[in-house]
Amino acid sequence: MKKIHGLLGLISKVHLSESVLLRNLLLQSLVFITIFLCISAFKSYDMLGNATALDKLSTPLTTLDGEDIDLNGAKLHSTHINNASTVYYFFAPWCQVCHASIGNLQTLYQNNNQINIVVVALDFVDKQQVQDFAKEHQLTMPIALGNEQVKQSFRIKGYPSYYVVSEDNTIKYSSIGYSSELGLYFRTL
Known part of the structure; x- marks a missing residue:
């Protein structure tokens, strides 16, 4: 017992x-x-704030495919879907976190035809460096060649940076750093 x-x-x-x-x-x-x-929150403090309208940010760019687009939402890529959220993803080809996260964005692009995705290369040496990055990761989404004006207009301080923009062309979310496919998808809802 x-x-x-x-x-x-x-x-x-x-x-x-x-x-x-x-x-x-x-x-x-x-x-x-x-x-x-x-x-x-601290890392994204200096980024454009939520509810910022992109209408006033005229930033015409050319994609790797030679198509002219404007990041203010007036003229996106030919695959642009009207009345849909848009993810603007800013990266640098030398950024290791960008290498780790770009596959999540590519999968989101392939699996969700109700979301616009625009990828913008910044701080690159030349167009070939961006093309090599796209080839290495087998990217099929539009990649625009950004410049210093775009970097300043969107207040890009680190990579990768991204904005989720609503159907009415206002920012609803912004962040810097790695994000999963699921995290990106939920932010577009």
Whole structure:
């Protein structure tokens, strides 16, 4: 009988330590998520704010395909879908985080025909460097060749940077850094 009471006591201690571990894990997760969100907010602090209209940002560019577009929404790529959200993704070909995240954007482009995606290369040496980047990642979405004016107009301070723009051509989300396909998709809703 004493052995049974001893065993029950041990089981209750193990159960108690499991609940303490679970509580600690939950607390640590909350701290991590809070720190992550604060850092993300700090990094995107200088970017264009939500509800900023892009109508006044006339930024005509040429894509790798030779098509003329304007990032103010007036004339996007020929595959432009009316009344749809648009993701503007700014990258540099030398950026390692861009190399890691561009595949997520390509998958979003291929799997969601209700979202416009415009990729803008900045801080590149020459057009060939951008073409090599596109070839390495097998990109099929439109890639515009940006310039210093675009970088300043969109307040790009780091890579990758992206804006999600609503159907009425106003910014509804902005961020810097890696984003998953699912994260990008949910931000366009």
